[in-house]
Every structure is written in C-alpha cells, then in structure tokens.
Amino acid sequence: MNIPKIPFINIPDKPLTSTTQDFVPVADITNDIVIYKDGGAALIMESTSLNFGLLSEKEQEAVIAAYAAMINSLTFSVQIVVLTQKKDISSYLNFLDEQSKKITQPLLAKLMQDYKNFITESVKKKNVLGKRFFVVLYLSPLELGVAKSIAAVTKLSGPLPFTKSYVIKKAKIALYPRRDHLIRQAGRLGIKFKQLITPELINLFYSIYNPEKPAVKKEPEVILENK
Numbered sequence: 605m606n607i608p609k610i611p612f613i614n615i616p617d618k619p620l621t622s623t624t625q626d627f628v629p630v631a632d633i634t635n636d637i638v639i640y641k642d643g644g645a646a647l648i649m650e651s652t653s654l655n656f657g658l659l660s661e662k663e664q665e666a667v668i669a670a671y672a673a674m675i676n677s678l679t680f681s682v683q684i685v686v687l688t689q690k691k692d693i694s695s696y697l698n699f700l701d702e703q704s705k706k707i708t709q710p711l712l713a714k715l716m717q718d719y720k721n722f723i724t725e726s727v728k729k730k731n732v733l734g735k736r737f738f739v740v741l742y743l744s745p746l747e748l749g750v751a752k753s754i755a756a757v758t759k760l761s762g763p764l765p766f767t768k769s770y771v772i773k774k775a776k777i778a779l780y781p782r783r784d785h786l787i788r789q790a791g792r793l794g795i796k797f798k799q800l801i802t803p804e805l806i807n808l809f810y811s812i813y814n815p816e817k818p819a820v821k822k823e824p825e826v827i828l829e830n831k
Contacts (some may be wrong), residue, residue: 607617628813635772637779643766645775647783648805651737657826667793674789680782683740687812691734693727732781734808739786739797745810748774 631641638646654666748766785793787797
C-alpha cells in the first residue's frame with residue numbers, strides 16, 4: 605500500500621532569523637522626534653490627568669465646553685493613547701513600614717496602621733493599575749514627498765525614502781505649531797502637555813515592547829514536623 609507523502613512534513617524546519625526590530629515600525633528616535641521606516645515622523649506629548657468626577661456641575665460644563673472647543677479647533681489629526689500597566693507597590697508598603705517606625709504618637713501610629721491595612725486589602729481585591737496619557741502628532745510621509753512616499757509604503761523594509769535630517773527639519777516645521785496650539789487649548793481644561801524628549805521616548809518604546817512582569821507573591825513555606 606502506497607502512503608502518499610504529506611508535503612508539509614517533508615519540508616525541513618528553518619530557524620527563525622527575524623528579530624523584534626523587524627516588526628517595530630520605528631527607524632530612529634533623535635532630536636525628540638520619532639522617525640518611522642516609511643519616512644513619516646511623530647511628536648509625542650504626555651498629558652496630566654483630570655478627575656472629572658470631583659468637579660462641580662458648573663465646572664464639568666466648563667470642561668466639556670473647553671474640550672469641544674479644542675476638538676473643533678483642530679485642523680490636523682491627533683492620536684490619543686492610554687497606556688495601562690500593572691503596578692508593584694511593595695516598595696511603597698516598605699516605605700510605609702519605615703515611616704511608621706518613626707511615629708511616636710499613638711494616635712498617628714494607629715492612623716498609619718489603618719492606612720496600611722486599607723492599602724493591603726485594596727491590593728488583594730484588585731490589581732493596582734497605573735495609567736499614562738499621551739497625544740501623538742503624526743507627520744505622514746505623503747506630506748514630505750508624494751513620489752518617494754508611495755514607493756516607501758510598498759516597500760517598508762528598504763532604506764528610508766528621505767534623509768533623517770530632512771525628515772527632522774520638516775517635522776519640526778509642521779508639528780511644532782500644532783504642538784503649541786494643543787498646549788494652549790489644553791490649558792483651558794486645566795491639563796498640561798509635556799513633549800517627551802529623546803531619552804523619554806526611548807524608555808517609553810522600550811517599556812511598551814518589553815513590559816515588566818507583575819510581581820508574584822510568594823506563599824509562606826509550611827514545614828511539617830513528624831511527631
């Protein structure tokens with residue numbers, strides 16, 4: 605009986621030679637600008653947060669009106685990114701332990717202990733999450749040159765369609781006025797925007813592609829004695 609050969613089994617295994625960098629669209633980060641492999645560029649700003657629920661009704665209406673005015677004033681596209689990560693607060697609990705040892709007043713010591721118990725119970729019920737808010741201003745490669753940009757879109761693995769100095773120069777001319785406009789409009793909301801510089805951008809992308817593992821709580825060892 606002739607058993608047909610399955611072609612997929614006959615194909616020898618090939619080692620994976622691709623690296624993470626092959627899948628990351630970023631070509632370089634320099635001069636506080638992110639340069640992409642297709643020739644585009646981006647400017648990233650981090651935003652402070654606003655506790656909308658604690659505002660009065662009139663304050664909430666003013667914030668909504670200011671936000672609507674900011675959105676209606678935009679003549680360019682923006683991207684809002686929310687980065688959520690699990691937080692390890694063990695170092696904070698250790699800090700509370702050290703500070704509680706310095707307290708001499710019994711009432712303050714009791715308040716500190718109650719606060720530590722509250723934090724510990726809150727962590728047991730749910731994970732502690734840290735949120736960071738970013739606004740991305742993107743410069744399309746089509747804004748730099750149509751012919752070269754179309755060629756770059758069809759072939760992302762090749763060299764940059766433009767020199768880095770040219771991309772940075774064009775990005776600053778186009779994105780800086782947009783950045784300043786958003787900073788002014790966000791000020792009416794009580795929110796501050798801060799442009800990330802090169803080291804901060806590198807740390808941001810590294811943390812995104814290399815997330816930290818959440819801390820694992822070790823259970824106490826139980827020693828059984830034979831009696």
